[in-house]
Amino acid sequence: MPLLPRLSSLRRNLFDKPRVEQDLDEELRAYLEQLTDEKVRSGESYAAARRAALLELGGVEQVKEEVREIRIGNMLESILHDLRYGFRSLAKNIGFTGVVILALALGIGANTTMFSVAYGILMRPLPYPDAGRVALVYMHFSPQNFDRGTMCIADYLDWKAQNHAFEEPSIFSSRRMDLVGTGEPEQVQGALVTAGFFSTMRVPPLLGRVFLPGEDRPGAPSTAVLSEALWRRRFSASPAVIGQSIAINGASATIIGVMPDAFRFPRATTELWTNLPLVPPTRRGPFIARGVARLKHGVTIEQAQLETNTIGQRIMRENPYYRNLTLPVERLRDAIVGDVRTPLLVLIGAVGLVLLIAVVNVANLMLARATTREGEMALRLSLGAGRMRLVRQLLTESLLLSIAGGVAGLLVSYGGIQLLRSWNPGNLPLIEYVELDGRALGFMLLTAVVTGLLFGLAPAVQGMRANLNSTLKEGGRGARAGTSTARRIRTALVVSEIALSLMLMAGAGLLIRSLEHLERVTGGFAAPPRDILTIAVSPSDRKYNDAQAFRNLYEDMLERARQVPGVEAVALSDTLPPDRQEDADTFTIQGQVLVSGEQNPAVSDAIISGDYFRAMRIPLLKGRFFTPQDKQESAPVVIISDSLARHFFPGQEPLGRRIKQSGPDNQAPFMEVVGVVGDVKYTGLQKDTDAAYYMPYGQNFGRRMYVVVRTSLGAALAPALRRAVQAADPGVTLNQVETMQETLSRAVALPRFDTVLLAAFALVALLLAAVGIYGIIAYSVAQRTHEIGVRMALGAGQGSVLGMVIRQGASLALIGILLGLSGAFALTRLLSNLLFGVSSTDPLTFAAVALGLLAVALLASFIPARRATRISPVTALRYE
Amino acid sequence: MATNLLQGTLDLLILKTLALQELHGLGISHRIAQITQGTFQVKPGSLFPALHRMEESGWLESYWGESENNRRAKYYRLTVPGRAQLATETDEWQRISIAMASALEST
Known part of the structure; x- marks a missing residue:
């Protein structure tokens, strides 16, 4: 098919549109006149001929529209047109548009942030090859009774001798180490490790080498491996550092290697590893080390646990000192993530509720708007707009909204992640690996778009079902039986929004009360924490x-x-x-x-x-x-x-x-x-x-x-x-120069982190629910203008109108609150591990939250209610 | 007649009509009615979109001229690619009609 004429047509259609349109208009007019002439010639009167010709043509505008639709570039042009119209119609309803975009931005932003954080911490592959096969081995026994307790060298040697499940078991012992010489005395986090430690983790050094087999035997020379950060900070990243000698805790050791920055084990802050000499023990203790080892291929962690249980039994039999001895095995990931898994999962659940509320809110607003636009749709249909064209128009508007919400959400999540990373409450592990997760963002955007499309199409669906005549006859007032389904759906949506927000608020309330309790725990001393200064001295x-x-x-x-x-x-x-x-x-x-x-x-x-x-x-x-x-x-x-x-x-x-x-x-x-x-x-x-x-x-x-x-x-x-x-x-090395205030606030950093986030989510939920209630009541007042006018004309006082509208809002809120309370009773149990000094069904918290929500709901219905009392009966009745 | 079949047929009929003579819209629809013995009554709602589409495809070109009774009217004529298209579509149509005829007779 020739390309050139098509391109020149495209150019004309897009850029010379008035001429093309005029041409078409003239062509059709000429056609009409020719047809009329013919009919006049066959003996009809001019008027009759003209009418017959018009009828035969079937409507000049319709024919024009059909010609326009086949034109090259029509698609593009109508999309542009839809976009322009969409922008205009969204800009005209700035309140609606703003609330939808805000709801989407908060829902998408908060979720993408939380999912990115949770993914980075809980799921992102660790920077150690095949890390799923690496496990930590602890020792638990009475009277020590630590879940992740330490073992002594004798226990390690027993375990190693009887081990079959793991490749070369190793142990490590974290401790602070003093670096003296080459600059200021400094204390760093270090670890004593056995020779197999680095080969278990399978990370090659950045420079030099790691410990060789046998370097943990008694009498082996002291050697040290530096972290990249320590190497850059203290040795200005010089390659000549290999072979140098440094003083660690007053003893000299030779630097043999530098580990890349990604290697952060056993602690995120570990900067120095030295070889642990396995001096033959004369007794059980001191208990200084935990085990780390790589599972052999084909061995599951459960099988390894069975084996260490047996080994533990044997050690206990030979050493009556131990009671209830076990050697718990834990995956590396679980060991690193530790206590933050539960709070993170709770936050993920909470943020999911926020998304749900945001989506419900958007759906609600879309439906409300659909109802007010039924008249417009009917009018456009009757003026010759194709139904598909209307659908496309509505889809364009919804997509515009969703995309705007998505972009705003992207900004929110980007900022959110930066904020969380810089605010890192100190003990959130792996936070340095957290970055905006594309998949999470994609999923959230998809949710936004699907919601937008689904509920954005409602007016088209309603418009297609609606009887044009009756809709037009109603004069766009829209108080029809046909909308009662939509109204019921919207009521249900608002009620569920309230219920969901109540659940979130209950959770946040409990965490806030718990944090209050926690912060009231002084540690047992009466001196004001900000007056106590402490310095760690390490001679x-x-x-x-x-x-x-x-x-x-x-x-x-x-x-x-x-x-x-x-x-x-x-x-x-x-x-x-x-x-x-x-x-x-x-x-x-x-x-x-x-x-x-x-x-x-x-x-x-x-x-x-x-x-x-x-x-x-x-x-x-x-x-x-x-x-x-x-x-x-x-x-x-x-x-x-x-x-x-x-x-x-x-x-x-x-x-x-x-x-x-x-x-x-x-x-x-x-x-x-x-x-x-x-x-x-x-x-x-x-x-x-x-x-x-x-x-x-x-x-x-x-x-x-x-x-x-x-x-x-x-x-x-x-x-x-x-x-x-x-x-x-x-x-002498001095460290941790800080007030007790700082120490205490660090101790509650993680609980505060959960609490602040959950409270923020609950606040967003409350706002969205308030908007939802406001929307449905305001809409209902607008719908009932006529009815309210009649009531007032018949003598209803402002008070009774106010009461009537507020009662409507209050009853919605009460149903939502009751549903939410029962949901909260079921859900807050999941929080019980995070709570301190407050029960997961604390009646005070539940009552406060329910009353707070009710107050907000009443306030949200009060604004439209007051508007209702200002309705002048004369104006209302003239609305006919 | 099925619509999609109709569209191809309409294109072919317009090409055929214009191959004999340059015509304006009304003339084309009369001519088609005439050569098909009234089987095809082409309505403006189908005719004009088809004409514009074929013009955009480069098969037709249009110009303003005078009608029989001295009115301004838009005339259409076949281009060189239009003639080629007519040949192609004629062949195609004949193949189909033979195939259809034999298919319908074969029972």
């Missing part, structure tokens, strides 16, 4: 080789800190609330009768200086605090927490009783209980494990201690204090 240098050297150093530090202007109290402790527990150990009470092998549970034990309780304002309940007289030479003393006193000396006088550290076999001396103090949270704010015992640092010693200072100057004092403490020895 790694070899010159501190005995207890006296340490004590001299710490005395010096205390003295220098005390001199800083503004300092009110100074103390030392190796354990701090809310979760910096250096050590947990069992204890033995003198005279206590235990079944052979039985032990008391492990509790926090702290080594403190005498002023610790005074600095932190921890109340003394009984007895006395430590004094400077509690020294090495004097009788050993101990202070116990209230909770330990109540559990182990119920109804007895604890003062004067004697306890000792660890199990009955421990050689440590018994210590006399001289005081009972208030409970302090050392293992986390949400934990109930408040039992602890305190030992004076004059009689015990810890290498690493926190300097604790109380000052009304708070964080402002930090630089001066740091300088003063550092002056005691420039070679």
Whole structure:
């Protein structure tokens, strides 16, 4: 088919349209005149001939329309036309358009963000080859009782010897490591690992090599692998770093390799790996390491678990010290993701509800608009518009809306992800891998488009069913029986919107109450958290080789800190609330009768200086605090927490009783209980494990201690204090210089993250529901203008009209609230793991949320109701 | 007659009509009625879209001229590609009609 004439026609049709149109008009007029002439010639009167000709032609406009439709470029042109018309009609209804786009933007944006985050954390492949086969192996036993507890080297050797399920099992032990030399002393997160560690993870080094087989045998030279970040920061990314020697914790080690940035194991913050020498153990303990290993091909994680169970049984049989020993196996992903899985899934569920509400809202608005446009549709049909053409017009409008909503949603999700990444509450793992997920966005866009199309077509469907005559006769007033289905659907949509928002609000309310409780947990000390400054001191240098050297150093530090202007109290402790527990150990009470092998549970034990309780304002309940007289030479003393006193000396006088550290076999001396103090949270704010015992640092010693200072100057004092403490020895590493306020807020960062997000979702849901109620009531008022006018003409007062309209809104809201409450009762149970100090069906929260929603619903119906009272009967009746 | 068949037929009839003589719209429809002995009464609603479509395809071209009784009218004539198209469509039609005829007789 020749192309040239088609192109020139296209050009003419698009760019020379008036001439083409005029030409067509003249052609048809000429045709009509010729036809009339013929008929006149055959003897008819001119008028009759003209009429007959017109009839034969079948309507000039219709013929023109048919010619236009076959024209080249017609499709393009009518699309352009539809778009123009669509833009105009959307712009004319700026309120409707704005609300739909906002609803879609929030629904799509929030969902894409949450799904991207959840995918990045829960599903995105880990940066370790075939990571699905890598598992962590823990040890759980009484009296330690940690779910993901550690094992000792002897346990590891037993496991390794009897292992068949895994390729070369390895262990790692995370700890802080002090880097001295080449610049400022610095403490970094490190890990001691056995030789097979890196080959289990299967990530090649960026530079140099990783540990070779045998580098974990006793006496092997100390070697170190750096993270890319540490290498760039401290060694300016120099390749010459390989073979250099660095001082780690006061001992020298040779750098053998650098790991790429993607390698972040065992912790996201780990920057230094050194070889763990497997010194032949003489006893069980210390418990320092967790296992990591790769499943052999064809072995499932369940089979591996069965095998480690058997191994655990054997270890327990040979070592009566252990009770209830198991070796739990956990997939690498689960180990990394840990506690955030539940909150993330809850948030995904919540955001899904938001999308549902947004979609329902859009559907509702579309239907409302469809009803008001029935008249327009009927008019256009009767003026010769093709039905398909109308459908196309409506589809164009819906698509415009959906696309605008989608683009806005894309912006929202892009911003949302940036926001979440920069606001990363610290303990959200893998957040660095989170990026906008194309599939999530695509799915959300599809949802938006399908919703738009489905409900955007409603007017066309209604228009096609409607009887043109009756619609036109109604004069577009639209109060017809035919719309009652649409009205019922819309009512149901609004009710479900309210119900869904109530469910979200109930969830958010519970989390807010829970966070309130959590933030009210002070950790057990009465000093204002912003007044407590803490510094972690880590004297790694070899010159501190005995207890006296340490004590001299710490005395010096205390003295220098005390001199800083503004300092009110100074103390030392190796354990701090809310979760910096250096050590947990069992204890033995003198005279206590235990079944052979039985032990008391492990509790926090702290080594403190005498002023610790005074600095932190921890109340003394009984007895006395430590004094400077509690020294090495004097009788050993101990202070116990209230909770330990109540559990182990119920109804007895604890003062004067004697306890000792660890199990009955421990050689440590018994210590006399001289005081009972208030409970302090050392293992986390949400934990109930408040039992602890305190030992004076004059009689015990810890290498690493926190300097604790109380000052009304708070964080402002930090630089001066740091300088003063550092002056005691420039070679000592100082870390985590921060107020207790900062520490506490970090401890509730993850709960706050869930709460803020869920509350934001609930707020969006509430807004959307309010818009939904407002829309349906306003629409109903507009529909009933005539009826209300009649009522008022017949003497109905403004009050009764107001009441009538508001009652309508209130009844919708009440049905929705009742449905929502029953849904919430069923759903909030899923939250129970995230709640602290509040039940998942807390009646106060539920009542508050229901009342709040009702208030918003009433407000949303009040605005159109007031409009109804302003209807003038005269105007209303003239509307006929 | 089925519509899609009708469209092809209408094109062919218009091409055939214009092959003999340049004509305006009314003339074409009269001519078609005449040569088909009144079987085809082409309505303007079909005629004009067909003419415009064929013109855009380059088979026809149009010009303004004077009608028999001195009125301005738009005339159509066949182009060279239009003649080729007529030949193609004639062949096609004959093949189909023979095939149809034998198919209908074969029972």
